[in-house]
Amino acid sequence: TMLILTCPAQLQRLEGALRRSLPLALPVHGAVMNINRGNPGEFEVVVDSWPDFGAVLARRSGEMPVDDCYRNTHAAFYRDVGAYRGLLETPGCLRWDTAFHIIGGSGGELGSTGEHWEHGTLGEPLVIWGSTRGWPLLTANPPRRLDPSVRVGSLSPSHVDLLNETWPYGGNSRSRRYLAELLRCFPNLCLQDGAGQPLSWCLTDHFGTGAHGYTLPAHRRRGHMQAVMVLAARRAQARGFFSFGHTATGNRPMQRLQEELGHQRLPGLCRFVLHNPGLGRAGP
Template identity: 75%
Template sequence: MGALQMPVDDCYRNMHAAFYRDVGAYRALLETPGCLRWDTAFHIFGGLGTGQGVEGVATVSQAIAGTKNIELEVSEYYTYLHPDPSTLPEPRLDPNVRVGSLSPAHVDLLNETWTYGGNARSRRYLAEVLGRFPNLCLQDGAGQPLCWALTDPFGTGTHGYTLPAHRRRGHMRTVLTLAARRAQARGFPAFGHTATGNQPMQRLQEELGHQRLPGLCHFILHNPGLGRAGP
């Protein structure tokens, strides 16, 4: 069988991770012939070890993309890790709220509420994430989602969201606590990326004991115009 061919405009499935202590190694990776398909829309997310400078990954990507006349969009995130979720206090659930999971029937809701969603490619990606990786959801008495968090293909907590009508009730605190405990029980670290401008989520994670790791994680979208051109 031949290798799986990803659509050239699907930056959700064309995703790569690169974490290095040596910025030169990252540059060599990008310059390796055949390593990346520069004619597609794709993401690289990653960072450098401490002491390398927080701008290393983005700067190298921009320099190499510039030689190829490729447009980039760079987003910056903090990485948060909880050192021991077993120490988290027991969450208090509202009597009318129960813990559950999202199902494929909720994919349209996820696609509508995700910052990076709203199109057919993001919907397909979210459906795959729902089907393959853990998620956690708080539901009302009728089983309708109120607040949730997903896990992406890199094992990272993602798309944490509370419906506007149900905010300021401690739901996200409960979801983060339970998700961290479940990750630990499965033998995985409890970590995620939070946008540098999302101060409420940063404060909540720090209140719960999550530690912000040094430096920044960069999400670098290559050929964003190509990605937006699809359905």
């Protein structure tokens, strides 16, 4: 069975229930928080039953583009793998003729499920980072003193090409549209030089996740990313959100920075499971 939760009271209750299941429910919880605060990403949540649910899927509402797995990224949380499998297999839960990602909490049984999907592949495992001091993170470490010419600001839509070129998972027209959507709908933070050009930045996605943290190579080793991470965490807390993100397993510099900021590597790994029936097919 599958139920789409549309009642505000239901969604508020779901947010509270997911909060009690942190940190494994972080991506779904962030999506529900965004839905309950104006729904800028135009998402919805489906459950296998209500109010005693065993599985939750946060997905984009409305019509989905067929070959765009960037914009069709879902988040899953389940208490029972059988309920989760049953939810995904319910007609109408997923558009199996489209490309999509599903991101899970610990990546354990979620990965095993993904291995059996037709056209399904396991994406790169990512390290999940959160707080050692409870939820939300209260960052005690002040950022390193920066050059007086560096200013705190925000990215604008005009920076989308820079973001697309510097994102390891980007570089194409679909990723560009996705990044433009993040810029339009969700908070971001950047450090700028005296001319207003971005030096270092971090975005936020539909799930409240810190995304695309990057410093231009010529400006590294100056404490810029540390400052961005601390300031972004404080702004997230001010909005009631948690501070968390994903880091590639081979990205040791970012992992060390997270440790220095008091973040904790959470149990297990997170996997983005990709379903793409048109893999390899050219598209716009």
